[in-house]
Amino acid sequence: MPSGYFGSLCPEYGRMPDFEKDRYLGLWYEGFRDSRIRFEKGDCVTADYSEPGDKPEYIRVNNSEQRLCPKDKVTRLPRNRAVGNARANPNAAEGEAGLQVYFSRFQPVWGNYDILQTDYDNFSVIYSCQAYFSGLIRSEFAWILMRHPHLKGSPEFLDIEAKGKAIL
Numbered sequence: 001m002p003s004g005y006f007g008s009l010c011p012e013y014g015r016m017p018d019f020e021k022d023r024y025l026g027l028w029y030e031g032f033r034d035s036r037i038r039f040e041k042g043d044c045v046t047a048d049y050s051e052p053g054d055k056p057e058y059i060r061v062n063n064s065e066q067r068l069c070p071k072d073k074v075t076r077l078p079r080n081r082a083v084g085n086a087r088a089n090p091n092a093a094e095g096e097a098g099l100q101v102y103f104s105r106f107q108p109v110w111g112n113y114d115i116l117q118t119d120y121d122n123f124s125v126i127y128s129c130q131a132y133f134s135g136l137i138r139s140e141f142a143w144i145l146m147r148h149p150h151l152k153g154s155p156e157f158l159d160i161e162a163k164g165k166a167i168l
């Protein structure tokens with residue numbers, strides 16, 4: 001899946017129907033991300049979704065990643081964090097797992113965050129695409145999240161990875 005692709009509108013993937021926000025909340029671990037995502041470079045990536053309390057129409061998003069010191073590639077640097085909000089995508093059908101995310105006042109628009117499939121307990125497949133200038137520029141990303149950390153190559157990891165990639 002290209003990131004920063006030129007010349008077409010976003011493809012239509014079906015968002016998951018009958019989305020249950022409360023079951024989706026909590027800690028997720030990144031199992032796969034599109035390798036061309038420019039703003040994520042770390043390992044041990046997590047996404048923690050919670051109710052912000054004062055705004056029930058939003059979901060608090062707390063993403064974090066661990067990076068190694070570029071000099072020695074061993075020393076761990078402090079975790080990088082990006083904290084923002086998610087809300088229902090106004091273009092999504094009622095009950096559909098279409099969200100939008102916003103992390104910074106410098107972010108010009110809310111980004112799409114479509115949950116294509118989740119079983120809430122093991123995996124979630126997310127797709128994001130934004131087309132600008134009638135498709136002249138397109139930015140798209142994909143992730144597979146896991147509810148529990150699994151070692152790459154383990155049977156559990158490979159099972160979740162196969163499920164996710166079959167959807168993408």
